[in-house]
Amino acid sequence: MTATDLRADTGPHTTAPALELRDVSARYGETTVLRDVSLTVRPGRVTALIGPNGAGKTTSLRVASGLLAPSEGQVLVDGADVTRTAPHRRAGLGLCHIPEGRGIYRNLTVRENLAMMASRGAVEEGIEKAAAAFPVLGNRLGQKAGTLSGGEQQMLALCAAHLRRPHLVLVDEPSLGLAPIVVDLVFEFLETLKAEGIALLLVDQYALRSLKVADTAYVLRRGRIAYSGDAAPLLDGNMFEQYIGEGAA
Numbered sequence: 001m002t003a004t005d006l007r008a009d010t011g012p013h014t015t016a017p018a019l020e021l022r023d024v025s026a027r028y029g030e031t032t033v034l035r036d037v038s039l040t041v042r043p044g045r046v047t048a049l050i051g052p053n054g055a056g057k058t059t060s061l062r063v064a065s066g067l068l069a070p071s072e073g074q075v076l077v078d079g080a081d082v083t084r085t086a087p088h089r090r091a092g093l094g095l096c097h098i099p100e101g102r103g104i105y106r107n108l109t110v111r112e113n114l115a116m117m118a119s120r121g122a123v124e125e126g127i128e129k130a131a132a133a134f135p136v137l138g139n140r141l142g143q144k145a146g147t148l149s150g151g152e153q154q155m156l157a158l159c160a161a162h163l164r165r166p167h168l169v170l171v172d173e174p175s176l177g178l179a180p181i182v183v184d185l186v187f188e189f190l191e192t193l194k195a196e197g198i199a200l201l202l203v204d205q206y207a208l209r210s211l212k213v214a215d216t217a218y219v220l221r222r223g224r225i226a227y228s229g230d231a232a233p234l235l236d237g238n239m240f241e242q243y244i245g246e247g248a249a
């Protein structure tokens, strides 16, 4: 049975997790960077993945979307084993990965990028949606994406989470390098996705803000899960300090 067939049986309307990493290990060459990582993203819920630089957050998202094959363990989308399913087929199952460092077509205009993200027949509606979320993009539809500021490029990349109509979005450092006012816009956008019932796996440098949006949280430390559970307890000062703050090394 293929992953597509399985989705028909255990699709997003069931209680199967939108995403599951089961005992995943991953390595680059000889270096193992993830060890026995298990995490679950529930349908319609926001899951924050937090940890210091180099802990393996980006690698976890890459394994989830299929950009990196795990050396051990399994990846499941809507309960279907997709460990050996190519990234574009996982996208077809409703998974949208927005990588750190944009993932947009720099030589295409903003309008053309949005048109590529939107489904056929829904381009104008998609552009309206994008401009409503990020008004600056609406004023720059004819501009080449590569000439946008870093923040504007980030906003454009995030539009994929709206326009591709995914039910699971993996978003890596959406607020990296952005001015505070744009960071506010990005978090408002993430709240909108949450309100629309999209499952989110969020990696962001602003741990506190991520935890406030999130239902569930995982803390990664040196490639291993150091905390898994509700996000709210980590907002407590002592817990935050123990798992995420300066003393969490």
Ligand SMILES: Nc1ncnc2c1ncn2[C@@H]1O[C@H](COP(=O)(O)OP(=O)(O)OP(=O)(O)O)[C@@H](O)[C@H]1O
Pocket (backbone or CB within 6 Å): 028, 031, 033, 051, 052, 053, 054, 055, 056, 057, 058, 059, 060
């Ligand atoms: N392509 C690669 N080749 C070799 N090592 C890599 C590669 N990508 C990442 N690494 C290493 O894997 C480890 C985990 O990296 P990863 O990018 O997943 O961490 P991260 O938690 O996302 O860190 P950051 O917050 O700094 O982005 C790091 O030690 C990193 O140097």
